[in-house]
Amino acid sequence: MDMIVHPALLFLALAIGGVGVALSIPRRRFQASLVGGIIAATGVGLLIVGLGGSALSGDGTLPSPVFHVLAIIALGSCLQVITHRRPVYAALYFILSILATAGLYILLAAEFMAFALVIIYAGAILITYLFVIMLASQSQVEGQEEGLAEYDAVGRGPITATVASFALLAALTVLVFSGLKDIPAPDAARVAAAEMAVLDRLPGKVEKALAREGLIESGEIVVGVEEAQGVATAVVRGIGGGQRRVALPESVSVTNTEGLAFNLLGDYPGTIEIAGVILLMAMLGAVVLARKFAQIDEEAKAAAAAALAEGSTTGGQGHA
Amino acid sequence: MLDLFLAQSAFPQAMGQGVLAHYLFVSAAMFTLGLVGFLTRRNLIIMFLCTEMMFQAAGIALVAFSRYHLNYDGQTFVIFVLTVAAAEAALALALVVFLFRKRDSLSAEAWLEMKG
Numbered sequence: 001m002d003m004i005v006h007p008a009l010l011f012l013a014l015a016i017g018g019v020g021v022a023l024s025i026p027r028r029r030f031q032a033s034l035v036g037g038i039i040a041a042t043g044v045g046l047l048i049v050g051l052g053g054s055a056l057s058g059d060g061t062l063p064s065p066v067f068h069v070l071a072i073i074a075l076g077s078c079l080q081v082i083t084h085r086r087p088v089y090a091a092l093y094f095i096l097s098i099l100a101t102a103g104l105y106i107l108l109a110a111e112f113m114a115f116a117l118v119i120i121y122a123g124a125i126l127i128t129y130l131f132v133i134m135l136a137s138q139s140q141v142e143g144q145e146e147g148l149a150e151y152d153a154v155g156r157g158p159i160t161a162t163v164a165s166f167a168l169l170a171a172l173t174v175l176v177f178s179g180l181k182d183i184p185a186p187d188a189a190r191v192a193a194a195e196m197a198v199l200d201r202l203p204g205k206v207e208k209a210l211a212r213e214g215l216i217e218s219g220e221i222v223v224g225v226e227e228a229q230g231v232a233t234a235v236v237r238g239i240g241g242g243q244r245r246v247a248l249p250e251s252v253s254v255t256n257t258e259g260l261a262f263n264l265l266g267d268y269p270g271t272i273e274i275a276g277v278i279l280l281m282a283m284l285g286a287v288v289l290a291r292k293f294a295q296i297d298e299e300a301k302a303a304a305a306a307a308l309a310e311g312s313t314t315g316g317q318g319h320a
Numbered sequence: 321m322l323d324l325f326l327a328q329s330a331f332p333q334a335m336g337q338g339v340l341a342h343y344l345f346v347s348a349a350m351f352t353l354g355l356v357g358f359l360t361r362r363n364l365i366i367m368f369l370c371t372e373m374m375f376q377a378a379g380i381a382l383v384a385f386s387r388y389h390l391n392y393d394g395q396t397f398v399i400f401v402l403t404v405a406a407a408e409a410a411l412a413l414a415l416v417v418f419l420f421r422k423r424d425s426l427s428a429e430a431w432l433e434m435k436g
Binding site for chain 2: 004017021025044047048051052054055056059060061062063067071074075078079081082087090091094097098101104105108109112113116117120121124129132133135136149150151154155156158160161162165166168169172173176177181183185186191194256259260263264267268271275282283285286289290
C-alpha cells in the first residue's frame with residue numbers, strides 16, 4: 001500500500017495519542033488529565049506535521065494556519081468532554097468544540113452549515129442537555145469527594161476502550177491515507193453547469209448585478225442564464241421584446257446559501273418530508289415517555305388533588 | 321494571514337488532496353474520541369453527548385468532501401444529520417429523565433438487570 005504518510009510514523013503517532021487519551025480518563029486513584037492531554041497533543045501534532053510534509057511534497061497545498069488552530073481547539077475540547085468529571089463542564093466544553101467545528105465549516109466555505117450548527121447544536125441541543133444535567137443532578141451525598149457521583153469519578157475499562165477505539169482510528173486513517181490518490185478531482189465543466197443552472201433560477205439576482213455593473217439599461221429584464229460559445233451569458237429581453245445576450249461578469253456567482261437551498265429543496269424534497277416525520281415521531285416519543293411517568297403516580301395525584309380541594313374549602317370557610 | 325484565509329474560502333477553486341487529508345484526519349480523530357468516551361464513561365448523559373460528538377465528526381467529513389467535489393450534496397446531508405441528532409437528543413434525554421426518576425441515578429450500571 002502506498003500511503004501519503006509513512007506507516008511507521010502513522011502508527012507511532014496513533015500509539016502516542018492513545019496512551020495520552022488512556023492516561024487522561026478519570027480513574028479511582030488519580031487522573032493525569034494535563035499530562036495525558038499533552039501526550040495526546042504530541043501524537044496528533046506528530047501526525048499533522050507528517051501530513052503537512054506529505055501535502056507539501058505532493059500537490060503543494062496546505063490548509064491555512066487558521067485550520068490548525070481550530071483543529072487543536074476542537075480536538076482538545078473533545079478530549080475534555082470525555083475526561084472531565086463534572087457533566088456540566090463536559091457539556092460546556094462540547095459547545096466549545098462545536099464553535100471550533102463551525103470555524104472549520106467556514107474555512108470549507110460552508111457558511112450556512114456553520115451558522116446552522118451554532119444555532120441548532122450549541123443553541124438548542126446542548127442547552128437541552130444542560131437543562132437535563134441540572135434537572136437530573138443528584139442531591140449531595142455525605143462522604144463523596146467534592147460531591148461527585150461515583151460513576152462520574154471513575155471510568156470503565158479505559159485501556160480496553162482506548163485500544164479498541166484507536167485500532168478503529170488506525171484502520172480508518174490507513175484506508176483514507178492510502179486511497180486518497182484515487183479520489184478524482186472535481187469536473188470543472190459539471191461544476192460550471194451546476195452553477196449556471198442555479199443562476200438560471202435566480203433571474204432577479206442576475207438582473208440586479210448586471211444593472212449595478214451598467215451592462216443592461218433600465219426596463220430590460222433577464223429571462224434566463226445559459227451557456228453560449230463556452231461562456232455563461234444572461235438572456236436579456238428589451239422593452240421592445242427583442243432578446244440579446246450579455247456575458248456574465250465575474251462578480252455574479254452563486255453564494256453558499258443559494259446553492260444549498262436549491263440543492264436541498266430542488267433535489268431532495270422528499271427527504272425533507274421524511275426528516276419532518278422523524279422529528280414528529282421524536283416529539284411524540286418524548287411526550288409518551290413523559291406521560292408514562294405521570295400515569296404511575298395517578299393515584300397519588302388524585303389523593304393530593306382531593307387533599308388540596310379539602311384544604312381550600314376549609315380555608316375559604318375560615319376567611320368567611 | 322487574511323489572504324490565506326480568503327484564498328481557501330473562494331468556493332469555485334478546487335481544494336487539494338493534502339488539505340482534504342487534514343480534514344479527514346480531524347474527523348476520524350474526533351469520531352475516535354467520541355467512541356472512547358462512549359465506552360469509558362458511565363454517566364448516561366455523557367454517553368449520549370459522546371454520540372453527538374460522533375455525529376459532528378461525520379459532519380466534518382461530509383462538508384470536507386462537499387468542498388473537495390464542489391458539490392452541495394454533502395452539506396445537504398449534514399442538515400439531515402442535524403435533524404437525526406436533534407431527534408435523538410429529544411428522545412434520549414426524555415428517556416434519561418424517565419430512568420433517573422426510577423432509580424435516582426444516572427449510572428448506566430444501575431440498569432444491568434432488567435425485568436422482561
